[in-house]
């Protein structure tokens with residue numbers, strides 16, 4: 001498995017996601033995650049795509065993506081020189097007897113408890129994938145009812 | 161649009177076209193021939209410069225100097241047809257089904273270099289164009305397909321004849337757009353035209369809802385096309401060009417491997433000049449046939465699965481392959497890992513994604529073939545003035561192959577040799593004739609046997625191999641070149657797919673000529689069964705009758721029923737007379753029903769999925785190709 005992060009500026013036209021995901025499917029590449037939202041450029045969206053490909057086909061996929069008329073620019077972000085973030089919402093079983101333990105665990109990870117019910121709490125965490133996985137491992141024994149995991153977003157460090 | 165127009169004129173040969181004169185056009189259209197008004201200048205919008213979306217479609221096509229559209233009317237595209245009916249400068253060809261209309265537009269585009277335009281209704285009509293879009297995409301043919309769509313408020317409701325044609329077209333177009341408002345029609349068509357004709361050409365689909373066709377909007381022209389994600393690189397990197405020249409001058413066994421990109425860039429003359437300057441052998445893929453004139457001493461023929469022995473083995477032995485607008489397709493390379501195993505590769509293409517897609521390029525060059533060849537020739541001359549390799553041993557080897565393995569003309573069972581019929585047909589028709597083929601044995605026989613002299617005269621579904629392409633493509637070419645001789649070279653099955661368009665040819669006064677190489681079978685599939693499935697011929701023999709003269713249908717009679725002339729040719733002695741008869745019949749179409757043995761195969765051939773080293777000259781006969789000079 002060889003993970004690559006592509007940050008793309010795109011025109012937010014109907015069918016764009018289909019075009020991008022269709023291209024991956026057609027050429028036999030896997031998408032790990034895909035997120036999109038407004039960018040600093042008016043009318044252009046930024047899409048962060050995590051692809052599981054060897055670097056040689058990655059060049060091929062980048063060239064093919066560049067041919068999509070709605071794709072304006074693509075850069076590959078290196079994890080070492082980028083800020084990487086994922087967002088996690090976890091609903092954990094937590095009756096009053098263990099609730100405090102769950103809250104403390106969350107605090108260790110600088111995660112927050114954002115909802116409390118009689119038998120469960122919702123924990124919200126942001127960070128790199130490894131940190132979120134560690135949190136998940138620790139919460140697992142309490143009983144995880146639901147996980148909502150965002151795709152990765154990333155930005156290059158530094159002045160440029 | 162001004163830059164787009166310049167590019168367009170530069171890259172494509174233009175045919176004379178009439179600019180609509182205000183006096184002769186429809187009143188609605190006439191209003192728009194006045195200079196475009198700019199609303200920002202405070203010019204009031206008058207009733208006069210408001211047009212319906214459908215009229216805007218027609219005005220855009222007129223601005224693009226389109227003279228012919230191919231299609232058929234139906235439900236959701238009727239407003240466009242209504243407006244087309246009022247155009248003085250655009251002629252319509254109506255065919256019997258959308259695939260034929262699309263193939264006619266392709267024949268038009270391939271024979272002129274100008275984009276083909278086809279028009280279809282919604283739902284099944286639009287979906288009938290999908291395989292055509294695939295043809296045009298894989299062969300990089302400039303096309304604009306305009307489809308009608310249900311009213312925008314019905315989209316997504318499973319309405320009558322609603323189909324998501326934009327969705328269906330995504331993998332088979334260069335781009336596709338849907339328009340739901342009249343004011344978006346002109347920008348969409350302007351973008352479509354720019355995309356179809358610029359960079360690597362290809363098909364663009366514009367799907368227009370019925371309410372967008374009926375709604376009103378101001379028409380403004382010219383339009384600036386704003387496509388921030390589309391900027392093809394046409395000017396090559398000078399360092400890379402020099403690298404290519406250095407490699408070419410030093411190579412002892414070079415091959416110029418020429419693809420359709422050279423034709424699309426209108427660069428055949430530049431290619432010939434380079435070839436003659438460097439003395440290297442040239443092979444041309446099927447879309448590039450004619451780039452080197454047949455009989456040129458440096459021309460080795462077509463490479464690949466159905467190529468000539470010299471073309472295939474030249475690549476296998478080469479120390480340098482200069483790929484020019486070619487894409488290392490599997491039909492050319494055989495098993496890619498064993499293709500041209502000793503060669504360094506210079507790869508020139510306008511599409512960066514083609515470079516190193518299937519074969520790592522040692523010298524990658526992104527650019528327009530016309531520009532690259534234009535830059536390369538003077539640099540090559542300069543570099544080679546300081547010395548270049550002696551190609552005599554290489555030519556000794558290649559000429560040995562040429563004389564040992566000439567192209568053959570087979571005729572088992574004393575029936576006709578299809579290759580000989582095609583050669584005579586080409587010789588008697590002359591170099592200005594056009595030949596459109598279907599897909600199958602007849603196609604590869606034609607590719608190898610016709611004495612082509614110029615590109616753009618062999619019109620074939622090369623990358624997609626779509627059976628039934630021949631007759632409608634010939635119709636489109638005849639429409640573009642009314643004075644030229646245009647042949648459809650079809651198989652007996654292919655002719656049954658789209659032969660009904662003969663009625664259109666007869667009715668519209670387009671006397672195309674058809675040669676049906678009638679082997680009573682799905683010949684190509686049958687050959688594979690013969691060779692690779694122990695002769696187990698499942699469903700490939702189309703006739704039950706053992707007698708060739710009783711084959712069903714009788715194509716000569718069928719031709720007569722369509723208002724064409726039908727001639728059956730069963731004896732070698734009749735060939736020239738029948739061809740001459742066809743050539744002198746110009747008041748209606750002609751069909752030559754040429755009876756060919758179902759056992760006549762195409763040779764040479766490389767079996768599927770193996771190295772091109774395993775080329776067979778005849779069945780079971782591998783050429784001997786090792787020699788001192790070559791190795």
Ligand SMILES: Cc1ncc(C[n+]2csc(CCOP(=O)(O)OP(=O)(O)O)c2C)c(N)n1
Nearest residue numbers: 600601602625627651652653654682683684
């Ligand atoms: C649309 C389509 N369907 C199926 C095929 C598969 N196919 C390839 S060649 C061939 C035989 C065509 O028969 P005919 O037109 O008589 O040509 P022949 O090979 O006999 O010259 C077929 C069915 C194809 N190429 N295109």
Ligand SMILES: [Mg+2]
Nearest residue numbers: 651652681683
């Ligand atoms: Mg046949």
